[in-house]
Amino acid sequence: MENIKRQQVLGFTGGVLFVILINNFWRWKKKQNVLKKIKSKSVECKRAFDYVVEQLKKGNLSEDEVSQIVQLSFNDLHQQLQDGTLKAVTVLQAYQAFALKANERLNAITEPLVTAMDIAEKLDKQTGKKGLLHGIPVSVKESFDIKSLDTTAGISHFIGKPRPDDAALIKVLKDEGAIPFVRTNIPQTMMIYECSNPIYKETLNPYDLTKTPGGSTGGESALLGAKASIIGYGSDIGGSIRVPSHFCGCYGLKTTLERLSRKGTLSLSKGQMQVSGTVGPMARDLDGLIMAFKVLLTDLHFELDPSIPPIKFRDEIYNSKQSLKIGYYVTDGYTPAVPSCRRAVMLTKKALEAMGHTVVEFKPPRMVYAYTKLYLGTVMGDKGKNYTSKLKGDIIDPTIWKLMLPSKLPNFILRMMSWLYPILTKDKVFGDILKARMGINSVHDWFNHALKIQAYKEEFLSAWRREDLDAVICPPFAMAAPPLGKVADVISAGNYSMIYNLLNYPGGVLPVTKVTADDVNDLDNYPTNTRTLKLVKQFSMKSEGLPVGVQCVCLPFNEELVLRLMREAENGLNKLQD
Known part of the structure; x- marks a missing residue:
């Protein structure tokens, strides 16, 4: 009897090892x-x-x-x-x-x-x-x-x-x-x-x-x-x-x-x-x-x-001489711009004012909500399955591993992480980012999600119209170029650009300045109350000499006005240097 049991155990073990061997062989073959x-x-x-x-x-x-x-x-x-x-x-x-x-x-x-x-x-x-x-x-x-x-x-x-x-x-x-x-x-x-x-x-x-x-x-x-x-x-x-x-x-x-x-x-x-x-x-x-x-x-x-x-x-829009009212901002409420990017926006503000335009502070509504709940909730609505399915059996580049990982985790683990992470790090927003990676469960939920996006578009446009704005200037990213392979750690710094994909507003970027030694020294005052902010500061420490741009944004189908604003900004910057 013991020999029979031993043979059964050996047979089962051998079968498992055979399956593992075949599986590994096919993985190697792929x-x-x-x-x-x-x-x-x-x-x-x-x-x-x-x-x-x-x-x-x-x-x-x-x-x-x-x-x-x-x-x-x-x-x-x-x-x-x-x-x-x-x-x-x-x-x-x-x-x-x-x-x-x-x-x-x-x-x-x-x-x-x-x-x-x-x-x-x-x-x-x-x-x-x-x-x-x-x-x-x-x-x-x-x-x-x-x-x-x-x-x-x-x-x-x-x-x-x-x-x-x-x-x-x-x-x-x-x-x-x-x-x-x-x-x-x-x-x-x-x-x-x-x-x-x-x-x-x-x-x-x-x-x-x-x-x-x-x-x-x-x-x-x-x-x-x-x-x-x-x-x-x-x-x-x-x-x-x-x-x-x-x-x-x-x-x-x-x-x-x-x-x-x-x-x-x-x-x-x-x-x-x-x-x-x-x-x-x-x-x-x-x-x-x-x-x-x-x-x-x-x-x-x-x-x-x-x-x-x-x-x-439309040359009549691009060549117009009418003065503009332009809003500006340097924080999205989660990842404020580092000193070099903030300075670039303020330089552009001064340049546009020198060209006869009015530039006022603008506070876009609920940008963190727009980023975590709406933008990420949309592009990750299928939990990333559309693009990860094309990667099956492929060699995965190290730069996208961190983005792919949540797609591979069960939702109950993501839900647990989204609950634990804010407690451990005091970063509630990152918890919302993890929740967004869980995807949308049903067609009904997707319809409701679309309604929320439409409501936000109306909310943002109302804020824009209350200020009677023609355009907005802001950073394209919260910092200058990060080190190779580190962007996934500071991905939220891109909310300054992502939001205008959500809104479907045209936006242009022009180079304005370069990071100076003073910009790097001013990082001493940059907040470090979240892991993301600590990394933004760390990655910005050796950034002297890197280019810094400013983003110019207008309402949909106004690309000619975006280009005009970029021209006005560049002419104003040249005027300030003379």
């Missing part, structure tokens, strides 16, 4: 398949890099010639291409050479586009009227479809699935004579202010290689910040254009939803419509940003995507 796909993608991208390098050897541009071209402002480059002083091929080669050199330091480019030279050569042979972007090299985020290439979002699931056509905006750009010449890096899933993934690896900040360039349009911001591109295009669901622009000292515009077509762009959040990602331009200077937006508003654009309202660029 990982090997993922590594094989990543390797094949790396080979494909290297082939594109090698092809462009070989083309550049035939161009024989000197380093001085390259430098002279890439140092031109957008307006100067545009004019010289329009009047024929510069050829499209020459400009392309200069930017290819400079971008590849910058990429050795930053890893901002996922792949150069091998079709760029053919486009440039055809443009140089063209006769008749030139497009508005004739010969201008354009960089694009990897999330924009390019015919015959994969669009991956840093996820191996999408490798080996080349897109059948260009994105709508890529078609419009080409129609206006632009030359898409590189695609730029993104974070895995495109849902964090970092720029790292297992396929293309990590992108670095051009101002400090130990800092993040931001995300999800991080490769774009790094390339523009390094002066290795002149205009580019990205997407934004929670600051993904504005925060990287702030971190890397470039210009960016988040548009109103459906002002520009998203047709042919990858997003892992398209299943819900309460907070949707938008696309928009980025640039090295403001003139470039304005043209990069204006050029898209064409009949072809509206024909390619009839869901886009056919609103052309």
Whole structure:
């Protein structure tokens, strides 16, 4: 009898071990398949890099010639291409050479586009009227479809699935004579202010290689910040254009939803419509940003995507001389701006006042509620299943582990953590953040959630209208660029941008200043009563020299007014320096 029992125990144990062994084998097999796909993608991208390098050897541009071209402002480059002083091929080669050199330091480019030279050569042979972007090299985020290439979002699931056509905006750009010449890096899933993934690896900040360039349009911001591109295009669901622009000292515009077509762009959040990602331009200077937006508003654009309202660029709004009433704020009630970001807003306030505008303090209603209950409650309404499902069996990048973890925990554990954490840390808001990660339970609850968002939109607009505001200025993020891999620890610092995705207000970012030694010293007075604030202060201690931007926001479909406000702010800042 004992022998029978022993045999049964041994048999059961052997069966369990066999199941574990088989399970581990399949996990290993899946990982090997993922590594094989990543390797094949790396080979494909290297082939594109090698092809462009070989083309550049035939161009024989000197380093001085390259430098002279890439140092031109957008307006100067545009004019010289329009009047024929510069050829499209020459400009392309200069930017290819400079971008590849910058990429050795930053890893901002996922792949150069091998079709760029053919486009440039055809443009140089063209006769008749030139497009508005004739010969201008354009960089694009990897999330924009390019015919015959994969669009991956840093996820191996999408490798080996080349897109059948260009994105709508890529078609419009080409129609206006632009030359898409590189695609730029993104974070895995495109849902964090970092720029790292297992396929293309990590992108670095051009101002400090130990800092993040931001995300999800991080490769774009790094390339523009390094002066290795002149205009580019990205997407934004929670600051993904504005925060990287702030971190890397470039210009960016988040548009109103459906002002520009998203047709042919990858997003892992398209299943819900309460907070949707938008696309928009980025640039090295403001003139470039304005043209990069204006050029898209064409009949072809509206024909390619009839869901886009056919609103052309409204010069009467952009060129208006009417004085504005502008609100400002430097705290969201949870993560106040650090001294450098607060100073940037106050400098911009002073500059706008010097331009004849009225600037008053504005207190947006219930921003913490909007962030925790509404914004996070929406984008995590399915508990992150939409994007985590694409990661099944994939290699997970370390930068998104902390964001993914709550999605893997049962709700009763999250509920317990949301109760215990505020008691242990005296940080009630973080408890609400954990609750938001639990998702929404039913369609009925989702309908009620949508009603709460609508009510908040009306509440915010009422507060805006009570102050009779035309626009608002504020930080894009509570601090300058954090260290690589640390954004998840201070993610709430992005509420200054996230709220305008919830509200669907357009917002632009322009560089205003850089972090000074005095800004760092003033951190002595920065609050440290929560873990988040302690980390914001800690990560800001070695930030001297990093760029600092300011966000300009207007009501929906008023992108022209946003750009006008950015112009007024820049002119005022220049006036103060004279």
